[in-house]
Amino acid sequence: MNKLRIGLIGLGTVGCGVYKTLEHIDNVEIVKVAVKNLNKQRSVDVPAEMLTGDPYEVVNNPSIDVVVELIGGVNPAWDYISTAIKNGKHIVTANKELLAKKGEELFNLAEEHNRVCLYEAAIAGGIPIIMPIKTILAGNKINKIQAILNGTTNYILTKMDADGASYEDVLKEAQQLGYAETDPTGDVEGFDAMYKITTLATIAFNSRVKVENVYREGITKIRKEDILRANELGFKIKLIANATIDENNNADVRVHPMLVPKNNMLAHIDYVTNSVAITGHPIGHIVLSGPGAGEFPTASSVVGDILAIAREFNTTDYLLPMMRCHHHSTANPVKIEDTYNKYYLSITAPNAIGVIAKIGTICANKDISLSSILQKGVEADNTAEITVITEMCLEKKIREVVSELDNCTVNSIIRVAN
Numbered sequence: 001m002n003k004l005r006i007g008l009i010g011l012g013t014v015g016c017g018v019y020k021t022l023e024h025i026d027n028v029e030i031v032k033v034a035v036k037n038l039n040k041q042r043s044v045d046v047p048a049e050m051l052t053g054d055p056y057e058v059v060n061n062p063s064i065d066v067v068v069e070l071i072g073g074v075n076p077a078w079d080y081i082s083t084a085i086k087n088g089k090h091i092v093t094a095n096k097e098l099l100a101k102k103g104e105e106l107f108n109l110a111e112e113h114n115r116v117c118l119y120e121a122a123i124a125g126g127i128p129i130i131m132p133i134k135t136i137l138a139g140n141k142i143n144k145i146q147a148i149l150n151g152t153t154n155y156i157l158t159k160m161d162a163d164g165a166s167y168e169d170v171l172k173e174a175q176q177l178g179y180a181e182t183d184p185t186g187d188v189e190g191f192d193a194m195y196k197i198t199t200l201a202t203i204a205f206n207s208r209v210k211v212e213n214v215y216r217e218g219i220t221k222i223r224k225e226d227i228l229r230a231n232e233l234g235f236k237i238k239l240i241a242n243a244t245i246d247e248n249n250n251a252d253v254r255v256h257p258m259l260v261p262k263n264n265m266l267a268h269i270d271y272v273t274n275s276v277a278i279t280g281h282p283i284g285h286i287v288l289s290g291p292g293a294g295e296f297p298t299a300s301s302v303v304g305d306i307l308a309i310a311r312e313f314n315t316t317d318y319l320l321p322m323m324r325c326h327h328h329s330t331a332n333p334v335k336i337e338d339t340y341n342k343y344y345l346s347i348t349a350p351n352a353i354g355v356i357a358k359i360g361t362i363c364a365n366k367d368i369s370l371s372s373i374l375q376k377g378v379e380a381d382n383t384a385e386i387t388v389i390t391e392m393c394l395e396k397k398i399r400e401v402v403s404e405l406d407n408c409t410v411n412s413i414i415r416v417a418n
């Protein structure tokens, strides 16, 4: 049997998981592995002659059929991948940042050279989502995605909720346990989820979404008090990646914290689990949940992509047509100011007669209806903590409300999911 010959770039956690999984699969063999540090201790025993410190020994190796890129980031990953495609290799990657920033160029290059680039592992780790959208859901018009796509932030928010702890304390603990990176910016500021929803929305909507048009807010400003109040009002706070598209190709794509009602399944996706809810026709509403990261879950997606290529390799001149990207349209971006949302506001106000009436009047003057308002007594410093949840209103209007709430401090503004 001719085995599919794999070159691996990157042998970190996921790379080791892929290596171990492929050891038990007999129609595929790893022939070269490029690593940054040849002497690093790893959980796999790779023969010395298979290792190289030079990724070009992988991408320029004429005997390699598929290059699996697991280093992440745009550069130098793009140089390796583009060289590999030009050299006739198929690509499997878990690189969400590269896909979000250079997806169009990448898929055009792959098509030009009649090669495929598969990336199931880049979005929601072990959850099968790209292949289902491209294949069995292909007959659908998907118009909405609501997802938890980052395990680090979901872990932090879940722990804050469970322990009544602050963001800073939980982050520190998560870093000690290895759940959060030493520099957590990519996760906690929402970049990781933004890259993932950019590609996911592009695929699901069959219309290109540009990463620069995706609105992003992270979780660093979420206070333990917000989580407590949200609970009292029937919500959990989650970092939600949202994407909707209308019949005129206007795409509202964003990542930000949200109050999620407890009757929405996403409210119960805890710790590092990811979840993707998709709405479309004719499918209706489906939710896929599972491990969004980690050695073996991510390896499961990488290996699935490798085996999809292995199955058709040398059997056809045009591999995996359904898995290719052919976007002829680019979605029109919707600015966050022009979106409609419900809002949670936490306000600290002086304990004075008419404060609640004033908040109500300012909202009423902007045509904003309130759905909840909560004050539990008066604080020792003679201030009142007032929590408000609005009905649907224009983002621009809520910003005007906040600027008109003089004498009050607005501690938090968080959008509320349906």
Ligand code: HSE
Residues within 6 Å of the ligand: 149, 150, 151, 152, 153, 187, 192, 292, 293
């Ligand atoms: N850093 C990501 C997370 C996993 O925390 O979910 C890989 O994208």
